[in-house]
Amino acid sequence: MSAKTKRILKKLISYSGIFFFILAAGMLWWQLRNYSLSDIWHAITDIPLINLAGACLACLAGYFALALYDYLALNYVGENQKVSWWKWMLAGMLGFAISNNAGHAVVSGGAIRYRLYTRWRIRGGDILKMLTISGFTYFLGCSAIVVMGYFLVPRHVFENSMGASVGLNTLFIICAAMIAAYFAMTVFFHGKSVKVGTIRFEVPTTQMALVQMLLGITDSVLAGLVLYFCLRPFWSIPFGTFIGLFVIAQTTGVFSQVPGGIGVFESIFLIALPADIDKASVFGALLAYRIIYYVLPLIGVGGLFFVYENWLRARMRRWINEAKEKIPRIPVRKNKKTGK
Secondary structure (H helix, E strand, O other), X not given: OOHHHHHHHHHHHHHHHHHHHXXXXXXXXXXXXXXXXXXXXXXXXXXXHHHXXXXXXXXXXXXXXXXXXXXXXXXXXXXXXXXXXXXXXXXXXXXXXXXXXXXXXXXXXXHHHHHHHHHOOOOHHHHHHXXXXXXXXXXXXXXXXXXXXXXXXXXXXXXXXXXXXXXXXXXXXXXXXHHHHHHHHHHHOOOOEEEEOOEEEEOXXXXXXXXXXXXXXXXXXXXXXXXXXXXXXXXXXXXXXXXXXHHHHHHHHHHHOOHHXXXXXXXXXXXXXXXXXXXXXXXXXXXXXXXXXXXXXXXXXXXXXXXXXXXXXXXXXXXXXXXXHHOOOOOOOOOOOOOO
């Protein structure tokens, strides 16, 4: 591959981050297109203010936990000293805000991370390693809660749906196998590495794998709390049962590759809903959860991203103007024959 082709490819990957940001915003509109502003307003106002405040705080804490994925990944590649705390927080929160809405986390969230981290002097190969280790962190945490949720969610919840029951058993087996395989790898291949193409991945230590799992569990629990605060006024469900149900629905939505798990996520909850609970109120709580956990972070962190982009452009213009002022002007000599 020529140097010119590489430069063009890097620019395409970098600017694709903006494309996926716009795509995420488009997916939000698509998800909410069937609801008027009045429907959305009533869905939120039906929830007590204290519950909404708790959901917003849980959302803020949840996105901070998501940003820690990037910090852990920077430590993994040995570049944590190169990137200041506010930078990895911006990259982490924005990356997940986009991928949560646009789907295909590695591509959509990865594009915006590539745009930011290359500016902060992180090599492309290291960025790929970071995305890989963050993906393992997420699935390790989800798998751990799915395994716990399998025992926390009562069997009768899915007794009316054979497909859901079979799917739950299959998901449990897959998740338990993933956890066992990952920890076995850290024990038996400790200190070794795996080469994929030109990139060498070091096998994480067992201690790091444990941190990954705990961080993934924390992220999922905080995300679940956002919905739990919205749902609690309408459905009195024990938190242990709820969080197991939440992660099963969330993981199923991720595996479906539907952006935000839209439709898949809600279906799991509506299947598990008792017959005496008002489905309209529960659906309103699910809508409020999507607004708090998906819409607000994309608007908030996306706004910070554009402020940062404009600040960078202003700084570049200032540097260019300062450089022009420092360059001495070379007098132009006249041509004796033409007089010019």
